[in-house]
Structure formats: C-alpha cells, structure tokens
Amino acid sequence: MAELPSDEELEQLLSDPEHQHNPLLPLVAALAERNREQRSRLERLLRISDSSYGVAVSRTQDLLQQYDRQLKRLDKITRISDRYQRNLIELNEQLRHAALRDPLTGLANRRQLTERLQEEVARCSRGQPAFALAMLDVDHFKRINDTHGHDTGDTVLCRLAETISAPLRSQDLCARWGGEEFMLLLPHTGLEQAGALLRRVITAVRGLRLETIPDLRLTVSAGLTVYRSQESLEDTIRRADSELMTAKQGGRDRLNMAELPE
Numbered sequence: 001m002a003e004l005p006s007d008e009e010l011e012q013l014l015s016d017p018e019h020q021h022n023p024l025l026p027l028v029a030a031l032a033e034r035n036r037e038q039r040s041r042l043e044r045l046l047r048i049s050d051s052s053y054g055v056a057v058s059r060t061q062d063l064l065q066q067y068d069r070q071l072k073r074l075d076k077i078t079r080i081s082d083r084y085q086r087n088l089i090e091l092n093e094q095l096r097h098a099a100l101r102d103p104l105t106g107l108a109n110r111r112q113l114t115e116r117l118q119e120e121v122a123r124c125s126r127g128q129p130a131f132a133l134a135m136l137d138v139d140h141f142k143r144i145n146d147t148h149g150h151d152t153g154d155t156v157l158c159r160l161a162e163t164i165s166a167p168l169r170s171q172d173l174c175a176r177w178g179g180e181e182f183m184l185l186l187p188h189t190g191l192e193q194a195g196a197l198l199r200r201v202i203t204a205v206r207g208l209r210l211e212t213i214p215d216l217r218l219t220v221s222a223g224l225t226v227y228r229s230q231e232s233l234e235d236t237i238r239r240a241d242s243e244l245m246t247a248k249q250g251g252r253d254r255l256n257m258a259e260l261p262e
C-alpha cells in the first residue's frame, strides 16, 4: 500500500498551482478535511479512554489498599480474640481449681471430695470393689492455737496436709473436710489395706516437727470404714465419724475401724 502524505505534504499538494485545475482537487481537499476531523475525534476518544482507564486503575488500587487494611485489622482482631479466649479458658480453669481447693492447705475441699465420693458410689453400684473412707482430726488443736497463735495453727494444718497426703496413691484423695478435720478417700481398697496406710499416716504425724517450735508434738485420731453396697454416702461418712469419736474417747493418737458386717 502506498505511503500516505503527511498533513503538510497534502497541504502543499493542494495549494500547488500546478494542480489548481485538476477536477479532483475539491474532492481530495474534502477527503483531507474529513480525515483531519476523524483523526482529531479519534484522538479525543483515546484521551477520554486513557483518563477513564487511569481513574479505574487508581480506584482499583484504592480498593486493594482498603482491602489490605481490612485484612490487617481482621488479623489483629482475630489475634486479640484468640488471646481473649485463651485468657478466658485459663481464668475458667483457675476458677474451677479455686472452687474445688481449700485455699489454706491446697488440698481438695469438701465439694471436690463429695463429687469424687459420688463417683465412687456410682462405680461400686456397677459392681466395682468398694472404697475406704477415713476421717482424721488433729488432737487438741485448740491448745496449739491458744498457745502459739492462729498463724502457727495454720502452719500446722499445712504441714499436716503434706504429711497425710505423702503416702497416698495417685487415685487416692486427701481433702480438708473442715477446720482441723481431714478425709481420705481410698478407691478400690479393703479395710486391712486402708488400716495399714492410716497407721503409717498416724506414725508420720507423730514424727512431724516444726522448725520454729521443735518441742511441739502433733498427733491425729482417725476413724476408718469401707463403703457398704446399697448404703447412702451419709451412712458411710457417719460411720467414719463415729469411729473417729471412739478413737478420741479412747485416748486420741489412734485409729478406730468399723468392723465389716457378717
């Protein structure tokens, strides 16, 4: 295809006196004019489309930046909510722990013991071997408080808690039942085996010494029984308590066991 003349060349051709009488001159001039108009229209269209493309690009970039910021915000919120949830779980765990523990000695409290006892009764009703239950009470504890003060009394309770818990198996539970009373739950344990353990505990308490008051002698009395099939938990606890009373009346620092029924 022949190369088209530039605007200037075309202008020169049209104004050349040599072509002034050419009959096609007006037609070529009209074509040249139309060509100029169409080119300028095309250029205007291109400029408009370039600028709307620019607007579209910057709008897309804006959206991408917004999206990026939202993502970062979401990530931050997720991390905060994860941390919040972890804190809540920890707090719940601490609350549950506190609800089941005696704050002074760190032993299980009466509530936890009661829960475990109920589980044991349910286990026995499914035909599992019985559990032993012992109630221990510090002898003449009031005297310790009166002579050495309440803080020393508290220290004694903590040291006793350690001494009584020391020989227990992992499945056993030592709980503070109240003031200076402790309970031992020994799952899957007969009277004889439990009796041997309680005697070891009583001997260990006898040997316990406080560094601050080396002359102080501590003893505990204990009542022991074994759960009897079909009976209520209250009956078992009452029997252990009654044996403890007998041990106290018998002179303290001793173990009394409820005989097994015939």
Ligand SMILES: Nc1nc2c(ncn2[C@@H]2O[C@H](COP(=O)(O)OP(=O)(O)OP(=O)(O)O)[C@@H](O)[C@H]2O)c(=O)[nH]1
Pocket (backbone or CB within 6 Å): 104, 137, 138, 139, 140, 141, 142, 143, 145, 149, 150, 151, 152, 153, 154, 157, 178, 179, 180, 248, 252
């Ligand atoms: N330090 C201290 N003392 C307590 C606590 N709980 C109960 N006590 C005291 O324990 C004493 C129990 O006294 P009693 O029930 O008379 O019994 P006891 O002096 O041990 O005499 P026996 O049980 O008959 O050998 C009371 O003086 C209570 O104030 C405690 O958490 N800390």
